[in-house]
Amino acid sequence: MSQPDLPCNADWVFTQFMPEVMVDLTEDGEEPWCSSCLAFTDYRRKWQSLQRADLDGGTYTENTEDPHCAVCGSRMFRLSDCRKLLWFVRLLVFLLMCLASLVCFYLFPPTQVSFLCWMLCLLVAWGGVRIPINARRALSTYRSCQANRRALNARNQIEKDLK
Numbered sequence: 001m002s003q004p005d006l007p008c009n010a011d012w013v014f015t016q017f018m019p020e021v022m023v024d025l026t027e028d029g030e031e032p033w034c035s036s037c038l039a040f041t042d043y044r045r046k047w048q049s050l051q052r053a054d055l056d057g058g059t060y061t062e063n064t065e066d067p068h069c070a071v072c073g074s075r076m077f078r079l080s081d082c083r084k085l086l087w088f089v090r091l092l093v094f095l096l097m098c099l100a101s102l103v104c105f106y107l108f109p110p111t112q113v114s115f116l117c118w119m120l121c122l123l124v125a126w127g128g129v130r131i132p133i134n135a136r137r138a139l140s141t142y143r144s145c146q147a148n149r150r151a152l153n154a155r156n157q158i159e160k161d162l163k
């Protein structure tokens, strides 16, 4: 008879006898998403030092902690952070376009030049929305994964109903 796997047994005992005290030990209750593995995989934290400028004209070092996938090694992102970032960028772009519209069509008389400037602002806004590539990729891969899972569940349910 083989030696029982202790961590597995401890997990089993814990979930069987104390299901109501299961706690999520992650900081904010959400695991980071790996866009390459398309899953909430295990991750390692990597420290990164960034040079930042302070208000006195000097610089200081800021340490950031980024989760990296334990399977493929790529950078992982928390979906709530990605959503917040995208909302912030969209709000910023919306305000920029409101300001551009006011300047181009209200402050100055609407001419071909002001319309051209407005179109230029629209182009900048379109580019600005596309800048957070990693956040957009994480959310889109998560959504497509969820959609695939729902489709698979629906197919399994239909197959089960037909039997």
Ligand SMILES: [Zn+2]
Pocket (backbone or CB within 6 Å): 034, 035, 036, 037, 038, 041, 069, 070, 071, 072, 073, 074
């Ligand atoms: Zn991965």
